[in-house]
Amino acid sequence: MQAGKPILYSYFRSSCSWRVRIALALKSIDYETVPINLIKDGGQQFSEEFQALNPMQQVPALKIDGITIGQSLAIIEYLEETRPTPRLLPQDPKRRAQVRVISDVIASGIQPLQNLSVLKQVGQENQLTWAQKVIHSGFNALEQILRSTAGKYCVGDEVSMADLCLVPQVANAERFKVDLTPYPTISRINKTLLALEAFQVSHPCRQPDTPPELRA
Numbered sequence: 001m002q003a004g005k006p007i008l009y010s011y012f013r014s015s016c017s018w019r020v021r022i023a024l025a026l027k028s029i030d031y032e033t034v035p036i037n038l039i040k041d042g043g044q045q046f047s048e049e050f051q052a053l054n055p056m057q058q059v060p061a062l063k064i065d066g067i068t069i070g071q072s073l074a075i076i077e078y079l080e081e082t083r084p085t086p087r088l089l090p091q092d093p094k095r096r097a098q099v100r101v102i103s104d105v106i107a108s109g110i111q112p113l114q115n116l117s118v119l120k121q122v123g124q125e126n127q128l129t130w131a132q133k134v135i136h137s138g139f140n141a142l143e144q145i146l147r148s149t150a151g152k153y154c155v156g157d158e159v160s161m162a163d164l165c166l167v168p169q170v171a172n173a174e175r176f177k178v179d180l181t182p183y184p185t186i187s188r189i190n191k192t193l194l195a196l197e198a199f200q201v202s203h204p205c206r207q208p209d210t211p212p213e214l215r216a
Helices: 015-026 048-053 072-082 093-109 116-122 124-149 161-175 184-194 197-201
Strands: 007-010 032-035 061-064 067-070
Touching: 007 015, 015 072, 015 161, 015 197, 048 061, 061 072, 067 072, 072 093, 072 161, 093 124, 093 161, 116 124, 124 161, 124 184, 161 184, 184 197
Parallel strands: 007 032
Antiparallel strands: 007 061, 061 067
């Protein structure tokens, strides 16, 4: 591996890893991927080696500029502060607050309730119902928020950190067979974003660790 090149510890299907992959793509940051399989070997994130990197034993983690950062939004904010173009947080403080609200609604209020560790706790037979319930509840709020903030994207007409959170969460919703009909704003923005190159190259079906049957 090249010295100095950032290293992203990622799992192809992890929506939190996908957020960071989009940011790296948008900011044209070249990086190496070290796949951490969340299912194989009882979960490679639980290895001592990975725990030393990220005590939370979660992906993503990014090694960059001599430090290791866990937590996707912290990573995106760091990239924004050190590599500000193109910007992912609007200059206007009110719009910036809206971006952070949407990002937090997804990253704190929806995704953690349907992630792998929680699904294991609710039991195999309840997983789908549980995931659908928490995503519906979150999307009801998100749709309402987006009606007042959205332009072409989540907040106005510039791609922001909020959009980096939205697309992976919609993919999770589709995986859990959530009916998206009640969420026309979410669906429209998601479709527009998926046409952008940064969202395509970072997609779970195009990662080094994507299984052959899921590649596209």
